[in-house]
Structure formats: structure tokens, C-alpha cells
Amino acid sequence: LPACLPAQHFIAATACQEPDYGWMIRHYCLKQFQLSMEGIGQRLWCDWDETVGTYGELTNCTVLIAERLDCYWPNRQVDEFFVAVHRQYFRNCSPSGRALHDPPNAVLCPFILLPVLVTLLMTALVVWRSKRSEGIV
Amino acid sequence: MRKTTQSCFLLIILLIRIVPSLSSTVNYTDPTLEPVVTENSVIRQKIIDSQFKCYERMNRAPPYKKKGLFCNRTWDGWLCWDDTPAGKITAQNCPDYFPDFDPTERASKYCDETGNWFRHPESNRTWSNYTLCNSFTSEKLKMAFILYYMAIVGHALSIMSLLISLAIFFYFKSLSCQRITLHKNLFSSYVLNSMFTIAHLIAVVPNPGLVKRDPVSCKVLQFFHQYMLGCNYFWMLCEGIYLHTLIVVAVFAEEQRLHWYYLLGWGFPLVPASIHAVARAKYFNDNCWMSVDTHLLYIVHGPVMAALLVNFFFLLNIVRVLVTKLRDTHRAESNMYMKAVRATLILVPLLGIQFVIIPWRPENRLAGEIYDYIMHILMHYQGLLVATIFCFFNGEVQGALKRQWTQYKTQWGQRRREHCSTRSTSYTATSITEVPVYLYHHDSNNEQLNGRYAEDSELVALKSGETS
Numbered sequence: 001l002p003a004c005l006p007a008q009h010f011i012a013a014t015a016c017q018e019p020d021y022g023w024m025i026r027h028y029c030l031k032q033f034q035l036s037m038e039g040i041g042q043r044l045w046c047d048w049d050e051t052v053g054t055y056g057e058l059t060n061c062t063v064l065i066a067e068r069l070d071c072y073w074p075n076r077q078v079d080e081f082f083v084a085v086h087r088q089y090f091r092n093c094s095p096s097g098r099a100l101h102d103p104p105n106a107v108l109c110p111f112i113l114l115p116v117l118v119t120l121l122m123t124a125l126v127v128w129r130s131k132r133s134e135g136i137v
Numbered sequence: 138m139r140k141t142t143q144s145c146f147l148l149i150i151l152l153i154r155i156v157p158s159l160s161s162t163v164n165y166t167d168p169t170l171e172p173v174v175t176e177n178s179v180i181r182q183k184i185i186d187s188q189f190k191c192y193e194r195m196n197r198a199p200p201y202k203k204k205g206l207f208c209n210r211t212w213d214g215w216l217c218w219d220d221t222p223a224g225k226i227t228a229q230n231c232p233d234y235f236p237d238f239d240p241t242e243r244a245s246k247y248c249d250e251t252g253n254w255f256r257h258p259e260s261n262r263t264w265s266n267y268t269l270c271n272s273f274t275s276e277k278l279k280m281a282f283i284l285y286y287m288a289i290v291g292h293a294l295s296i297m298s299l300l301i302s303l304a305i306f307f308y309f310k311s312l313s314c315q316r317i318t319l320h321k322n323l324f325s326s327y328v329l330n331s332m333f334t335i336a337h338l339i340a341v342v343p344n345p346g347l348v349k350r351d352p353v354s355c356k357v358l359q360f361f362h363q364y365m366l367g368c369n370y371f372w373m374l375c376e377g378i379y380l381h382t383l384i385v386v387a388v389f390a391e392e393q394r395l396h397w398y399y400l401l402g403w404g405f406p407l408v409p410a411s412i413h414a415v416a417r418a419k420y421f422n423d424n425c426w427m428s429v430d431t432h433l434l435y436i437v438h439g440p441v442m443a444a445l446l447v448n449f450f451f452l453l454n455i456v457r458v459l460v461t462k463l464r465d466t467h468r469a470e471s472n473m474y475m476k477a478v479r480a481t482l483i484l485v486p487l488l489g490i491q492f493v494i495i496p497w498r499p500e501n502r503l504a505g506e507i508y509d510y511i512m513h514i515l516m517h518y519q520g521l522l523v524a525t526i527f528c529f530f531n532g533e534v535q536g537a538l539k540r541q542w543t544q545y546k547t548q549w550g551q552r553r554r555e556h557c558s559t560r561s562t563s564y565t566a567t568s569i570t571e572v573p574v575y576l577y578h579h580d581s582n583n584e585q586l587n588g589r590y591a592e593d594s595e596l597v598a599l600k601s602g603e604t605s
Contacts, residue, residue, distance in 0.1 A: 052182075052185065055185065055189060056181070056185050059185060059188065072260075072263070073214070074211075074212055074213065078212070079195070079209070082188075082212070083192055083195055085192075086195075086196045087196055090193065090196075091196075093193075101421070102421065102431055102433065103416075103421075107420070108432055108433070111412065111433070111436055112432070112435045112436055113439075114412070115409040115412055115436055115439060115440045116439045116440055116443050118405075118408060118440075119405070119409075119443045119444060120443055120447070122401055122405050123374065123378070123401070123443075123444070123447050125397070126397045126400075126401045127378055127381070129394070129397045130378060130379070130382045130386075130393050130394070130398075131382060
């Protein structure tokens with residue numbers, strides 16, 4: 001039993017060395033990701049439906065290695081790693097093209113203002129016409 | 138229309154809740170609060186999606202320019218956090234990945250004085266505070282259920298009372314006049330609005346399978362729902378314009394031509410509803426168009442608010458004219474205020490002013506709950522209120538009903554004597570119903586403004602100085 005204690009101490013001391021973690025994800029996970037992305041083809045890198053699976057696997061891989069090395073996920077290394085991946089593969093993609101979002105203000109405002117103006121015009125028209133019908137006996 | 142947003146959010150929480158329980162796989166009392174890669178693929182998809190967007194944002198956002206220590210932007214596994222100055226707590230809305238997470242609550246993260254993100258003392262790992270996200274959810278769900286059933290009951294009661302009122306208006310031909318015609322149209326639009334709302338609440342909201350399939354029919358239902366919402370408020374505007382023309386513009390008005398009112402009430406709401414449908418299909422084509430997170434809803438709600446605002450100004454003008462007229466009679470002040478107040482209170486439900494005056498939800502939890510209950514009652518029981526005030530409390534309607542009742546009583550009495558007498562009762566019955574309404578308007582002590590001769594009776598009352 002006293003022999004176990006130094007062993008435990010040894011494992012605790014090697015828990016989550018961040019540089020090691022960084023190295024491992026770059027050498028294991030990134031390689032797989034690179035192969036998949038080349039298989040998909042550069043033209044389709046911005047198509048989220050195509051790349052979502054591969055991206056998910058890359059994430060999974062980093063999680064597994066974090067578990068293996070007893071690191072918490074996510075961490076600073078993960079952030080830096082993914083930022084680099086995005087810079088390399090998704091640089092030219094339109095940002096968040098997938099999610100539903102409102103159109104830009106230049107399109108949204110006319111869409112909203114037009115019905116409001118037409119409403120006010122119609123109201124004025126009806127008020128004017130109902131006034132005028134007084135004169136018609 | 139924030140109340141709509143609030144009620145829709147609660148209904149959407151309900152919608153998510155009915156899905157077989159997808160509890161988060163994280164133990165919140167555990168200080169590690171480790172976002173594990175969950176088994177459920179839908180949730181995982183959402184999280185991966187957010188992760189992608191986060192790193193995109195981290196890549197594209199300009200570097201931190203301000204002086205002093207700061208914590209670096211980071212992805213914590215669930216949410217994206219920007220560069221934050223040291224010593225500050227930053228917060229954002231909770232994610233909606235899990236059924237028990239409330240997206241209106243706030244998740245927070247503390248950047249300490251040394252420029253590092255807060256680490257939980259027990260585990261020494263970087264930790265964000267998601268505890269508020271699911272701490273009140275069970276109470277909120279209970280309240281969402283209560284509000285949901287309240288809404289359905291309110292609309293059902295409204296439909297019943299409105300149909301009864303319509304039956305009364307159609308049956309008693311003696312009541313017919315232009316204002317009653319406008320009432321009939323207003324009531325019809327309320328009935329249709331309630332029917333579409335109930336259809337939406339019962340068929341779409343608790344049915345996530347339908348929402349997932351996203352058939353065209355549920356979008357068509359939404360289109361008609363928005364159209365009927367517009368019709369409701371535009372018919373209220375028509376009533377306001379009619380009253381304004383009647384009272385302010387020309388008191389002894391000849392018959393107005395009603396086709397412009399029909400156009401404004403039934404025809405015009407097609408315009409915002411169609412524009413909304415087109416914009417939604419093009420820019421925000423979510424399943425069943427259920428999301429309330431989009432500003433595109435203002436395409437319908439903007440004109441509705443404009444109509445309410447215009448109505449409000451007409452109301453003020455009408456009240457001003459009424460008060461001025463009353464002041465000219467040299468009566469005691471109390472009488473004048475009483476009449477003015479009564480007149481205003483009669484018009485308020487008619488013109489839906491409560492939406493203009495109380496649009497903001499208080500931050501306090503208890504006050505917010507009370508606000509929700511009150512707004513739900515005002516919104517969903519409005520049809521019942523309108524039917525009651527403009528039909529059941531109407532003196533002329535009450536008079537007509539009383540006459541009908543006495544007529545039935547005489548009929549019953551005569552039928553008992555029928556075998557003794559050969560005289561037909563139908564002659565007497567017809568002659569009673571054909572007596573014109575103006576002979577009876579002195580009996581009516583409420584609702585002087587209803588009916589064709591309203592302004593006459595009001596001026597008669599003013600001149601003779603009688604209290605009514």
C-alpha cells in the first residue's frame with residue numbers, strides 16, 4: 001500500500017499538462033479532420049450540412065483526448081486549436097449562414113414601415129370619406 | 138407586443154416540455170458542471186452549431202482594444218463569452234439546449250482581477266454560472282400550464298358569448314342600425330380570431346411532431362391567425378372612426394356609407410398579413426412560423442399598434458368633446474365627471490386602449506406574475522367583455538329581450554286557453570315586435586350612445602336636466 005501512494009502521486013502530477021494536450025489534439029484529431037475535409041473538397045467547406053459531421057467528430061476527438069489526459073474540456077488549448085482550424089478552413093465563409101436570423105436592417109425597416117404608413121393612409125382615407133358622406137344627402 | 142412574446146414563450150416552453158423528457162446529463166449541484174458530449178443527437182447538434190458560431194465569432198471579432206487586464210474570449214462548452222475586462226461579471230441569456238433551461242434567465246461568468254476566468258474553488262476548473270437557468274423552471278411551467286388553460290377557457294367563453302350576442306343582434310330586427318352593424322362585424326372578427334387562436338393552441342402548440350414535420354397547413358393557419366388579429370384591431374379602429382365621425386364631426390349625421398369601413402376592417406388586414414407571410418417565407422422560414430424571436434412580427438404588429446394609437450387619439454377627442462358639451466349645461470360638477478368617466482369607461486374596452494397604456498412587463502418576479510395574469514385576462518377574455526358591455530348591458534337589447542319574454546309569457550298563457558278560444562295570437566305578437574325602437578329609448582338607462590338616436594337622447598337628457 002505504501003507503494004501505491006507514490007504511484008498515485010505520480011499520476012496526479014501528470015494530470016493535464018496543457019502543452020501535451022495541445023500536441024496530442026494537433027497530431028491525432030487534426031490529421032483525421034484534414035483528411036475528411038480534403039475528401040469533402042474545398043468548394044464545399046462553407047456548406048455546413050456537409051461539414052457538420054466532420055466538425056462534430058473533431059470536437060468528439062478533442063473531448064476523448066481530454067478525458068484520457070484527465071484534462072477539463074474545454075480549455076485554453078481547445079480555444080486556440082479551434083480558432084486556428086476556423087482560420088484555416090472557414091475563413092471565407094459567410095458568418096453564421098446557417099441559423100435563422102432577421103434580414104439586415106436595410107431590408108427589415110422598409111418591410112415594417114410600409115404597412116404602418118399604408119395603415120395611416122387608409123385610416124385617413126376612411127376618415128375623409130366618412131366626413132364627405134355628410135355632405136351627400 | 139411583448140405580452141404576446143411572453144405568452145408565446147411560455148407556450149413554447151410547454152411545447153418543449155411535452156417532448157419525452159430529455160433531461161440534461163449534467164448534475165447542477167456538481168461544482169464541475171462539465172458540459173459532457175451528450176447522447177441525444179438533437180441537443181448535441183445544437184451545441185455543435187453554437188460552438189461553430191462561437192469560434193467563427195472569436196475569429197472575426199476585432200482584438201481587445203481597451204487598456205487593462207482582461208479575460209480572453211472563450212467557449213465554455215455551452216455559450217460563447219467575449220473578451221471581458223478584469224473584475225467584471227458578464228452575463229447573457231441561458232441557452233435553450235435542455236428542456237429545463239429557461240432562455241429568459243441569465244447565465245453569468247466572472248472575470249477576476251488577474252485577468253483569468255473564475256475557477257470554481259472545489260474543482261479548480263473554469264466555471265460559468267448556469268444555476269439560474271433551471272432553478273425556477275418547475276414553477277414557471279406550472280404557471281405556463283395555468284395560463285395556457287386560462288387562454289383556452291377565455292377564448293371559448295368569448296366565442297359563446299359573442300355568438301349569443303350575434304344571435305340577439307340578428308334576431309331582433311328592431312335593433313338594427315349602423316352602429317349595430319359595425320358591432321356585428323366586430324363580434325364576427327372576434328369570433329374568428331378566437332377560433333383560430335384555439336385551433337393554434339390546441340393543434341399546433343402541444344404537438345411537436347407536427348411542428349417538426351412543418352406542413353404547409355400550419356403556416357397557412359399562422360397566416361390566417363395574423364390576418365384575424367389584424368381584423369380584430371382594425372374593426373375596433375372602424376368603431377372608433379364611426380364614433381368620432383358621429384360625435385365630433387357631425388352630431389346629426391346622415392347615414393354614413395359603410396363600405397369604407399368594410400374595406401378597412403376586412404380587406405386591409407390582408408396587406409400586413411401577406412407581407413409578413415412573404416417576408417417570413419423568404420428570410421425567417423422556421424417551422425410553422427412559430428418563433429417569436431424575429432422582428433418580422435412587427436410587420437403585423439406595427440400597423441396594429443398604429444391603429445391603436447390613432448384610436449386612442451380619437452378617444453381623447455371624443456372625451457374632450459363630451460366633457461365640453463357637458464360643461465355647457467351648467468350642471469353640478471359631480472354629474473359632469475360621472476358622465477365623463479362613464480363615457481370613457483364604455484369606450485375603453487371598445488377601443489382596446491389597455492394595450493397602449495400597459496405595454497411593459499415589470500422586472501420583479503411577483504409583479505411580473507401578476508402582470509401576466511392580468512394581461513392574459515385582458516387579452517383572452519376581451520371577446521367576453523365586449524359582448525357583455527355592448528350587448529348584454531345594452532339598454533335597448535335588454536328592452537327587446539324583456540319584450541320578447543313577456544310575449545312568450547302571454548303566448549304560453551294564451552296557449553293554455555287555446556282550446557277555449559279560436560283567436561290567433563300571431564297578430565298580437567307581430568304588432569308588438571314592429572313597434573319602433575324610439576318609443577322605448579327613454580327606458581334605457583345605460584348605453585345612451587348606442588342606437589340611432591343616441592345623440593338625440595343625450596341632448597334631451599342634458600336639456601331637461603334629468604339624471605339617468
